[in-house]
Amino acid sequence: MVVGFSSLFSAGSQGTLATLWRKLPQAKDSAMIRRDGHIPVLAEESLSLLEVHQGGRYLDATFGGGGHTRLLLEASPAARVEALDRDPSARERLKVLEQDFPGDRLGFHGMPFSRLDEVPGTFDGILFDLGVSSFQLDENARGFSFRKEAPLDMRMNPEEGLSAAEWLAQAGEGDLKRAFRDYGEERHWRRLTQMLLSMRPVDRPKTTLALAGLAEEVLPRPRGPRRIHPATKIFQGLRIAVNRELEEVAEALPKAFAKLNEGGRLVVISFHSLEDRIVKRQFKRFCGQPEHRGDSRPQQDRQVLAENITRKPVRPTAEERQTNPRSRSAILRAIRKTTP
Numbered sequence: 049m050v051v052g053f054s055s056l057f058s059a060g061s062q063g064t065l066a067t068l069w070r071k072l073p074q075a076k077d078s079a080m081i082r083r084d085g086h087i088p089v090l091a092e093e094s095l096s097l098l099e100v101h102q103g104g105r106y107l108d109a110t111f112g113g114g115g116h117t118r119l120l121l122e123a124s125p126a127a128r129v130e131a132l133d134r135d136p137s138a139r140e141r142l143k144v145l146e147q148d149f150p151g152d153r154l155g156f157h158g159m160p161f162s163r164l165d166e167v168p169g170t171f172d173g174i175l176f177d178l179g180v181s182s183f184q185l186d187e188n189a190r191g192f193s194f195r196k197e198a199p200l201d202m203r204m205n206p207e208e209g210l211s212a213a214e215w216l217a218q219a220g221e222g223d224l225k226r227a228f229r230d231y232g233e234e235r236h237w238r239r240l241t242q243m244l245l246s247m248r249p250v251d252r253p254k255t256t257l258a259l260a261g262l263a264e265e266v267l268p269r270p271r272g273p274r275r276i277h278p279a280t281k282i283f284q285g286l287r288i289a290v291n292r293e294l295e296e297v298a299e300a301l302p303k304a305f306a307k308l309n310e311g312g313r314l315v316v317i318s319f320h321s322l323e324d325r326i327v328k329r330q331f332k333r334f335c336g337q338p339e340h341r342g343d344s345r346p347q348q349d350r351q352v353l354a355e356n357i358t359r360k361p362v363r364p365t366a367e368e369r370q371t372n373p374r375s376r377s378a379i380l381r382a383i384r385k386t387t388p
């Protein structure tokens with residue numbers, strides 16, 4: 049698992065590897081991490097890159113099951129963590145941490161991370177572990193899974209905005225195209241879009257199985273060794289659209305960067321290429337590098353505000369992928385703020 053691990057990090061982060069080595073066995077075996085069957089993704093790597101220190105202040109922008117927050121609190125007895133999640137049910141899981149870490153080391157903010165500028169103070173490290181949590185995926189009634197019958201909801205915060213069924217009922221051609229083609233990366237998006245547009249809005253799918261059935265009916269059966277259910281990409285695209293996931297990330301990253309102290313670290317774990325592209329470009333901008341191939345602006349027009357501390361994006365080891373299949377597509381990038 050650890051062979052070649054140090055090559056993942058830049059020279060500037062070598063000091064953190066010692067910390068990582070010390071924490072590794074304890075983190076891997078900790079019953080705490082596996083409480084409720086929840087395993088934080090790239091736990092050791094993110095903790096190491098955040099370089100938790102005595103008295104440091106950290107922001108976990110995606111509290112979820114509190115797995116990373118717990119690791120941050122355990123890493124240093126004097127560290128303080130502000131956690132944030134837009135899902136009201138995260139408060140239930142927060143209670144467990146509040147019991148385990150009494151005092152004022154842990155704060156919580158129920159809000160989308162695009163509003164993290166409203167959290168008071170500045171931070172030595174900020175972590176984003178994007179996407180949905182295993183708690184959300186596993187709770188059938190939330191409507192994220194196409195395998196179990198439930199109202200088609202898919203909202204991370206069921207108290208805000210339109211459910212996926214309501215979104216589908218009012219979606220025009222452009223909305224459906226963006227969700228299925230751009231966010232779902234479904235090649236045959238046109239077929240499902242046409243089918244939905246031919247239906248009266250009130251007749252469009254209202255449950256998970258109704259939408260999954262429609263996808264099965266109109267989309268070709270995927271072929272090849274890694275066959276996925278025809279609804280997989282459709283559900284992914286719809287979820288991203290309903291929760292405005294990409295807009296949230298694009299709005300939050302500059303706000304997070306502004307909240308970092310000098311030397312503070314920003315660590316982001318993404319789960320698909322669309323998210324990762326936003327992170328990669330934004331990080332290049334902070335580091336004063338060309339943001340994409342066509343970016344030919346002269347160097348003097350760029351500002352170097354940060355350094356990249358992951359020479360290559362970090363991915364889960366084969367061992368982690370095996371023990372936690374949900375980590376499979378995770379990709380981590382991190383930067384360190386160099387200017388005040």
Ligand SMILES: C[S@@+](CC[C@H](N)C(=O)[O-])C[C@H]1O[C@@H](n2cnc3c(N)ncnc32)[C@H](O)[C@@H]1O
Binds near residue numbers: 112113115138161204
């Ligand atoms: C992958 S889980 C995080 C798991 C967490 N790191 C842990 O170890 O338990 C992502 C969490 O981020 C939350 N989330 C996703 N997008 C969000 C947003 N834009 N604003 C606030 N919370 C968000 C989700 O509700 C979910 O609980």
